[in-house]
Amino acid sequence: MPLSTLLKKSAAFFIGIIISVFLIFFIYSQTLIVQMSNHSQRIINDLNDGANQAYSALARLNRNSFTECSTLNLLTMRKLQFEANDIKDIGFFDGNKIICTTGVGELEIPISEGQFDKKIDGHEFWFGHKLKTFDGTVEGVVIKSGRYNVVLSFNTLLVKHHEFTNYEIVALINDQPKHLYGHDDIYKNETHNNRNNVQVGLLSHKLEFCGEQRFICVAIQQDNFTEYQKVPFTLVLMFILILSGVTALHVYDYIDRYMNSDKRRIQKGLEKHKFKPFYQPIVDLKSGKAVGCEMLARFKDSKGILYPDTFIPIVSELGASWQMTELLVTQAIHDLKGLELADNPIYLSINIFPKDINNGQVLKILDLIKDTPSNIEFTFEITEDEELDFAKAQEILNKLVVAGVNISIDDFGTGYSNMSQLQSFPIHTLKIDKSFIDEVETGAIRSTLIPNIVSIANKLHAEIVAEGVENILQVEELLKMDITLAQGWHYSKALSIRKFKHYLADNSDFNLS
Numbered sequence: 001m002p003l004s005t006l007l008k009k010s011a012a013f014f015i016g017i018i019i020s021v022f023l024i025f026f027i028y029s030q031t032l033i034v035q036m037s038n039h040s041q042r043i044i045n046d047l048n049d050g051a052n053q054a055y056s057a058l059a060r061l062n063r064n065s066f067t068e069c070s071t072l073n074l075l076t077m078r079k080l081q082f083e084a085n086d087i088k089d090i091g092f093f094d095g096n097k098i099i100c101t102t103g104v105g106e107l108e109i110p111i112s113e114g115q116f117d118k119k120i121d122g123h124e125f126w127f128g129h130k131l132k133t134f135d136g137t138v139e140g141v142v143i144k145s146g147r148y149n150v151v152l153s154f155n156t157l158l159v160k161h162h163e164f165t166n167y168e169i170v171a172l173i174n175d176q177p178k179h180l181y182g183h184d185d186i187y188k189n190e191t192h193n194n195r196n197n198v199q200v201g202l203l204s205h206k207l208e209f210c211g212e213q214r215f216i217c218v219a220i221q222q223d224n225f226t227e228y229q230k231v232p233f234t235l236v237l238m239f240i241l242i243l244s245g246v247t248a249l250h251v252y253d254y255i256d257r258y259m260n261s262d263k264r265r266i267q268k269g270l271e272k273h274k275f276k277p278f279y280q281p282i283v284d285l286k287s288g289k290a291v292g293c294e295m296l297a298r299f300k301d302s303k304g305i306l307y308p309d310t311f312i313p314i315v316s317e318l319g320a321s322w323q324m325t326e327l328l329v330t331q332a333i334h335d336l337k338g339l340e341l342a343d344n345p346i347y348l349s350i351n352i353f354p355k356d357i358n359n360g361q362v363l364k365i366l367d368l369i370k371d372t373p374s375n376i377e378f379t380f381e382i383t384e385d386e387e388l389d390f391a392k393a394q395e396i397l398n399k400l401v402v403a404g405v406n407i408s409i410d411d412f413g414t415g416y417s418n419m420s421q422l423q424s425f426p427i428h429t430l431k432i433d434k435s436f437i438d439e440v441e442t443g444a445i446r447s448t449l450i451p452n453i454v455s456i457a458n459k460l461h462a463e464i465v466a467e468g469v470e471n472i473l474q475v476e477e478l479l480k481m482d483i484t485l486a487q488g489w490h491y492s493k494a495l496s497i498r499k500f501k502h503y504l505a506d507n508s509d510f511n512l513s
Contacts, residue, residue, distance in 0.1 A: 016248020040209035062146035069100035088153035127171035187219035278494035292347020321353035434468025
């Protein structure tokens with residue numbers, strides 16, 4: 001394998017792994033962000049539920065008419081606390097001092113409530129308040145309304161939240177965060193307008209989220225893939241990465257095969273005019289001078305040459321036969337414009353796909369050749385390797401003949417033509433296939449059919465051109481059979497226009513400037 005190919009394949013393998021890493025990270029990141037967002041929303045919802053439960057309890061208590069910390073008052077407070085899931089303690093006030101609580105009972109020394117942090121919905125809130133009645137070790141949210149307050153403990157409210165452990169809950173007091181619960185210093189006050197603020201890093205993800213009234217916010221920070229740091233997951237990840245590299249290698253091979261396939265090259269070649277006309281002289285066997293030529297398609301691009309036996313079937317498969325023919329004829333007309341007038345016009349033979357006759361596309365060529373000089377005689381060669389729709393073809397060929405185009409049957413004797421069909425066509429030339437000419441000098445059985453072809457041509461009043469003439473012996477035998485026109489390597493291979501000009505100058509009565 002060439003080094004360049006090996007490097008490309010290696011690059012494809014590692015690019016596949018890199019793409020897989022990015023894709024896995026992207027999927028993981030999106031999943032983690034959704035989980036963190038849902039988790040923060042659930043925390044806010046639970047805190048709101050706790051606050052609503054506190055609102056309801058305070059409303060019920062204040063509907064009573066207790067004015068002192070009586071046994072009945074304490075019993076009512078304790079019953080309501082028992083019914084509530086999230087209330088840790090309830091206190092009763094005399095003025096601005098707590099005189100009894102459900103946890104302690106009647107206080108020996110009343111406790112001053114102090115300045116509240118924020119007033120929301122008519123309720124006074126203390127955030128992160130250390131409860132003196134619980135020896136200062138319990139923190140929570142204190143909510144007061146009327147003569148009562150309730151204490152909500154974060155440990156009680158958030159007992160079921162274990163999905164993420166590295167989070168912080170804060171209250172925004174005058175837009176300044178006050179730590180309430182969790183790990184301190186995670187929240188950075190980077191969220192606005194109740195939208196998630198997400199920070200994605202290679203090592204960790206962070207999310208900040210605030211409730212609707214933007215006074216309780218949650219920040220969650222999670223190191224990436226900490227939940228998957230186990231050997232089985234590592235093995236699965238390695239397998240996925242290797243599989244991704246192998247898949248990328250197969251994709252590269254597929255794309256490379258497609259980009260370098262003959263079909264792709266031909267498609268691009270048609271777009272970029274990589275098909276060029278070459279010209280093989282048609283020679284008078286008696287004089288040895290060129291009287292015309294057959295235009296043959298040649299293809300060359302940056303990857304090299306494709307030969308007709310390769311590109312002709314693909315052009316036909318692509319449905320681009322007329323596109324190629326039109327491109328070549330246009331170029332050929334341009335190439336032969338400088339031809340000086342001789343006694344007889346030069347014979348320019350052009351291969352036409354039978355399908356382009358069947359569908360009538362060939363008639364478009366009349367617009368291409370209508371303004372060409374009169375010293376060019378166009379002949380359209382119909383190959384016998386594809387069956388003609390004779391009913392349609394006869395009408396179309398007649399139109400071409402009326403316009404001054406000659407009709408030739410190429411590779412005669414090897415295809416679909418028969419005498420009755422040929423008699424209905426305006427045939428000008430029969431071209432004897434090379435397979436007959438190859439055996440003419442040895443007198444093999446196939447060559448004995450040539451006189452029959454000559455007889456058919458005479459009945460059709462058609463000329464004969466022998467294809468594939470390679471030596472003087474073949475020339476002599478053909479002359480004995482009264483065949484006077486030929487082409488083949490004995491005279492010249494197909495030539496570029498530049499070389500064809502020189503050939504005409506040396507071997508014809510034509511001069512192409």
